[in-house]
Structure formats: C-alpha cells, structure tokens
Amino acid sequence: MSVELHCHTVFSVDARGTPEDLVDVAADRGVTTLSITEHDHIGSCARAQARATERGLEYLPGVELGAPWEGVGLHLLAIGFDPENEPMKRMVDDCFSKYERQFGLLEPHLRELGCRWTKQQMAAGLAQRYPTHPAPVVSQWFARDFLVEQGVFPDLAACKAAINQVRQRITDERGPEAFQSGVNVQRILETVHGAGGVVLLAHVANYHPADLSKQISLIHDVLDAGLDGFELHHPRNIAEPHFDALVSEAQQLRCVISGGSDCHDARLSGVNALNCCHVPEQTIERLRSALASG
Numbered sequence: 001m002s003v004e005l006h007c008h009t010v011f012s013v014d015a016r017g018t019p020e021d022l023v024d025v026a027a028d029r030g031v032t033t034l035s036i037t038e039h040d041h042i043g044s045c046a047r048a049q050a051r052a053t054e055r056g057l058e059y060l061p062g063v064e065l066g067a068p069w070e071g072v073g074l075h076l077l078a079i080g081f082d083p084e085n086e087p088m089k090r091m092v093d094d095c096f097s098k099y100e101r102q103f104g105l106l107e108p109h110l111r112e113l114g115c116r117w118t119k120q121q122m123a124a125g126l127a128q129r130y131p132t133h134p135a136p137v138v139s140q141w142f143a144r145d146f147l148v149e150q151g152v153f154p155d156l157a158a159c160k161a162a163i164n165q166v167r168q169r170i171t172d173e174r175g176p177e178a179f180q181s182g183v184n185v186q187r188i189l190e191t192v193h194g195a196g197g198v199v200l201l202a203h204v205a206n207y208h209p210a211d212l213s214k215q216i217s218l219i220h221d222v223l224d225a226g227l228d229g230f231e232l233h234h235p236r237n238i239a240e241p242h243f244d245a246l247v248s249e250a251q252q253l254r255c256v257i258s259g260g261s262d263c264h265d266a267r268l269s270g271v272n273a274l275n276c277c278h279v280p281e282q283t284i285e286r287l288r289s290a291l292a293s294g
Helices: 019-028 047-055 084-096 096-115 119-124 140-149 156-174 187-194 212-225 242-252 281-293
Strands: 001-006 030-033 037-039 064-070 072-079 198-200 228-231 257-259
Touching: 001 281, 019 030, 019 047, 030 281, 037 072, 064 084, 064 187, 072 187, 084 096, 084 187, 096 140, 096 156, 119 140, 119 228, 119 257, 140 156, 187 212, 198 212, 198 257, 212 228, 212 242, 228 242, 228 281, 257 281
Parallel strands: 001 030, 037 064, 198 228, 228 257
Antiparallel strands: 064 072, 072 198
C-alpha cells in the first residue's frame, strides 16, 4: 500500500492523460491514497474523486500553486481542501490566469523563433492536446509542444531553451515578477486553511540542488511563514546524496510531510513514473491528523 500525492493530468498545462486514466494506473500500481495536484487548476477533482471511489482508492483533493518568494517562484502543494469552497475556487482561478498573461508576453517574440502561426491558429489544436478538458488555454507549454510538432524545433529541449532565452530577456527588461503568479504565499495560506486543507512546500531540492544547508533553511523559513510542512518523498529530493538528512530534519520538526512522483503522464515510465517513490501510508499520519483537526 502506498500514497501518491503529487501528479498531473491534462488539467495541468504541461501534462497529459485524463484524470480517470491516472486513477486507473494508480490503482493498478498499488496506490491506496491519491491526490492529483494540477498546476493552478482544480478541474480534475470531481472526476478523479468519482473514479477513485469506483476503484476503491482514498482521494484527497489537491493542487500545486505557484507563488513568488524572495525573488524566486515556489511551488506549494495544497491538499485536503474543499474544492467547492468559493474563496478557494477564486484563488485558484487567479493563479491560473498567469498562463495566458505569460503567453501574451511571449507572443510578440514567437516569430523570431520561427513561429508563423497566430494564437488563434494555434488554438485549433487545443482539443487534441488536452482531450476532455472543457476550457484549455494557449500557454507557453502548449506552444512548445505545438512548435515541435510542426517541425520548427527538433525536440522539446531545443524549443524550451529558445523560449527560455526569450523569457530571460523579458525578465531582464521587466523584472522577475513578469512571469510570476500574482497570488502571494499569504493569500494561499489563508485560503487553503480556510477551505480545510494544508499547504506544503513542494520538491525543496528544486530550489537549491545539492545544497542541504539552503534546503533546510528554506524549509524553516516557509514553516515560520505558516506552511504546514514539506514534500519529503520526491524524485528530486530522493536523488540528493543527503536525502537521509532531509528525513532526519522532518522527524525533528515533526511537521506534515508528503510524497509523490510528480508524474506528468501516467502511462510513461522513468524517473517520474506514477508511484515511483512508493511512499508508505504511515508517511502521511501527520497529514491526516492535521486535516482532521483543521
């Protein structure tokens, strides 16, 4: 029995597969507690809950929210909230709005990258890229897939590098907030807690690779700011040579911890394959207690 509390479907701009398909794969791989944590979107919650009930899985509503923090963008996992809570829905919508805004910044520069299509022409491919999603949007991530499929770039890595260069130029001109979410950590905390959920720092190793001191310092800083804990079991964290030290830190802090694969396509294998972390059920005892008391 294991938990999977960090994964994505077509309701995330950079992921693939339907919520139902992900739940089925999770059940087949021995997951007993699941949370799909879309990027800034909760559209998959009801569908995932329904299929999880059919398959006998416990389902916890989840979402991964981006927020600015001291000049960088953090990813925060909100888990166990009421997805019908109106302030929660408004806050998530505000978070999601950044994707179209960000594309608006990039759009004038796409022609220099070899793109000869308008946004409207590109949008004709949204339904195929995000099947069963009722309202997908043209984003940087959709554009990246589109340009590779049209042969403008040989692969995603080349396209990503080119777009990142454009992003950097825009950031240099406008400042780091140009591509960041307009929703801050404090609003996320107040809203998620008000909706009965917990807020955790996602994949701490992403922000300071191979630097245990900075990782632990960030964990302490976000806990002091009001977060409930951090995601311990994640492929990036587990790959760190000092992962055991992160485990020890979690034990000493006695904060809420979670774990998940960060899977973006349930049918793929590899480093981020669904349930690759095999997080044991007992890992989330404090999470369950926090949700029960919240």
